[in-house]
Amino acid sequence: MHEDNDGWPSDDGVALTPHQDPGDQDVEMTLRPRKLSEFVGQARVREQLELVLHGALKRGEQPDHVLFSGPPGLGKTSLSMIIATELGASIRVTSGPALERPGDLAAMLSNLAEGDVLFIDEIHRIARPAEEMLYLAMEDYRVDIVVGKGPGATSIPLELAPFTLVGATTRSGALTGPLRDRFGFTAHMEFYTAVELEKVVRRSAGILAVDLRDDGAVEIAGRSRGTPRIANRLLRRVRDFAEVRADGVVTREIARAALEVYDVDEIGLDRLDRAVLGALIRSFRGGPVGISTLAVAVGEEPSTVEEVCEPFLVRAGMLARTPRGRVATVAAWQHLGMTPPQHALGESQADLFGE
Numbered sequence: 001m002h003e004d005n006d007g008w009p010s011d012d013g014v015a016l017t018p019h020q021d022p023g024d025q026d027v028e029m030t031l032r033p034r035k036l037s038e039f040v041g042q043a044r045v046r047e048q049l050e051l052v053l054h055g056a057l058k059r060g061e062q063p064d065h066v067l068f069s070g071p072p073g074l075g076k077t078s079l080s081m082i083i084a085t086e087l088g089a090s091i092r093v094t095s096g097p098a099l100e101r102p103g104d105l106a107a108m109l110s111n112l113a114e115g116d117v118l119f120i121d122e123i124h125r126i127a128r129p130a131e132e133m134l135y136l137a138m139e140d141y142r143v144d145i146v147v148g149k150g151p152g153a154t155s156i157p158l159e160l161a162p163f164t165l166v167g168a169t170t171r172s173g174a175l176t177g178p179l180r181d182r183f184g185f186t187a188h189m190e191f192y193t194a195v196e197l198e199k200v201v202r203r204s205a206g207i208l209a210v211d212l213r214d215d216g217a218v219e220i221a222g223r224s225r226g227t228p229r230i231a232n233r234l235l236r237r238v239r240d241f242a243e244v245r246a247d248g249v250v251t252r253e254i255a256r257a258a259l260e261v262y263d264v265d266e267i268g269l270d271r272l273d274r275a276v277l278g279a280l281i282r283s284f285r286g287g288p289v290g291i292s293t294l295a296v297a298v299g300e301e302p303s304t305v306e307e308v309c310e311p312f313l314v315r316a317g318m319l320a321r322t323p324r325g326r327v328a329t330v331a332a333w334q335h336l337g338m339t340p341p342q343h344a345l346g347e348s349q350a351d352l353f354g355e
Contacts, residue, residue, distance in 0.1 A: 031204050031232055032078050034085055040203060041196040041228070042075065045187040049079065052185050053086050062115065063087065064184020065138055065165040067123075069172035071311065073229030074189040076168040077121065083166055084117040091117040096125035105130040106143050106158070114161040123167035124174035131179055138165055138182045191226030191315075194218075200228045201235050205250070210239050215252035223259055225268040225312050237262050267316065267335070272300065276309050277318060277336060280328045286341065288325030 033039045036046055049066070056063035066083065068076040084091035092108065099105050099120070112118060120126065126134070137143050141160040167183065169175060180186070192200070198221040205212035212235075220238060224231035235250075241258030242250050263271040279297035280287055295302040310326075313319035318332035333340035 030207055033082065036082055036086060038203075039075065039078065039082060040199045041192045042079075042189060045079075045189065048185065048187060049083070053083065057087070062162040063164050065167070065182060067167045067169070067172075067175075067180065067183040067186040068189060069169050069186070070189030071191070071227070072170055073227040074191070075228060076189060077119070080117065080119040080166040080168065083164070087115065087117065087164070089115045089117050089164075091119055093119045093121070095121040096123045099130045100127050102129045102133045105133055105137075106145060109137055109143060109160050109163075110158060112161055112163045114163075116161070116163045117166055118163055119166045119168070121168045122170065123179075124169045124171050131176065134165075135178060135182060192224075192228060192231075193226075194221050197221035197224050197226070197228065197231045200231050204232050204235055208236070208239065210235065210242075210250060211248055212250045213252070216250035216255045219252045219255040219259075220250075223264050223266065223268040226315075230268070234259065234262075234264065268312070269316075269335075272298065272304075273309050273313060274336070276305060276313065277328060277332050280319070280326060281333060281336060281338060286333070287327035288322055290325045294326055 036050055039046060045068075052066070053063055063083075066080075068079060070076065080093075081091055090113065092112065094108060099108075105126075108118070133143050137160055141162050143158050143160065144155045145158055146155050165183075172180075172188070198217045201217045201220050201224075202212065204210075205217070216238070220234050221231060224234060238250055238255050238258040241261060242248050242254050245257075246254050259265075265274070269277075275298045276294065280289060280294060283297055284294075291306055292302050295305045298305065310319065310321070313332075314321065316331070318329055318335060320327045320329055330340045
């Protein structure tokens with residue numbers, strides 16, 4: 001079983017995003033936009049993708065291969081499925097870690113019908129032998145199957161039906177140059193604005209039949225860390241609170257009360273985020289401190305702190321990564337209600353690098 005980039009089920013099983021209840025899986029499937037016109041946000045990417053798809057359809061050609069990059073939860077998997085819908089084609093979903101051997105990839109490619117879409121999530125994690133086979137498949141719609149070993153081995157060419165590969169990655173820098181260059185269209189997904197997230201929340205509330213007031217939508221959007229997946233998850237948790245402890249109407253006050261129960265503060269920091277900042281400030285006087293030491297202080301793995309907490313804390317201007325270690329900024333001290341020392345980092349780039 002593996003998880004695709006947006007936490008959706010793949011050919012290899014059913015996957016759940018972190019902090020997600022199993023019962024949410026069917027609900028999330030109903031929230032996925034089906035067409036480009038329904039997709040909220042990423043206006044530039046949507047415009048470019050529309051030109052790529054409709055131009056190919058107008059010419060009667062197979063669209064170029066597409067690569068989406070960016071942080072998790074921004075809609076890369078959703079857009080891949082929208083591509084299939086816009087083309088009127090079927091989609092096959094897999095992930096890079098699932099393609100360990102060239103034979104795994106060859107079997108999947110040989111089963112594609114003409115015009116199908118193959119979506120590979122976390123494509124940067126595909127095994128190198130399978131990746132090298134993918135080069136020829138992307139360029140010439142052909143793979144070479146090697147039969148036998150040693151001097152007696154022979155290569156049998158296998159023709160493939162024309163298809164469109166859609167790749168998604170959260171680490172575009174980990175992609176090899178030859179693979180990246182074979183995509184005809186690449187797009188980087190950006191974090192959403194609060195206004196865009198309000199639209200996401202309102203759309204989801206309509207699908208889920210949630211009585212959401214405007215001020216409630218603003219409150220949820222403001223705590224969603226620029227990520228639609230988080231916005232939808234918070235909406236479902238607020239809905240639970242509103243139905244159990246109130247009259248079912250989601251207002252600003254209800255949203256605030258609900259998210260306080262779920263340990264999500266006014267800017268979207270959760271329990272672990274605050275624990276990291278608290279340890280950094282209270283135990284290490286704001287740093288600098290190494291990631292391993294910081295992780296031990298909060299009882300988590302270093303990879304969890306580095307990959308789950310750090311990106312948003314850095315983006316929120318509360319944590320800085322310096323050559324000597326992690327350092328809390330003035331904003332972090334203030335957010336925890338503490339007075340920053342004179343040596344605390346400010347928000348300017350000069351402060352961060354000691355210039």
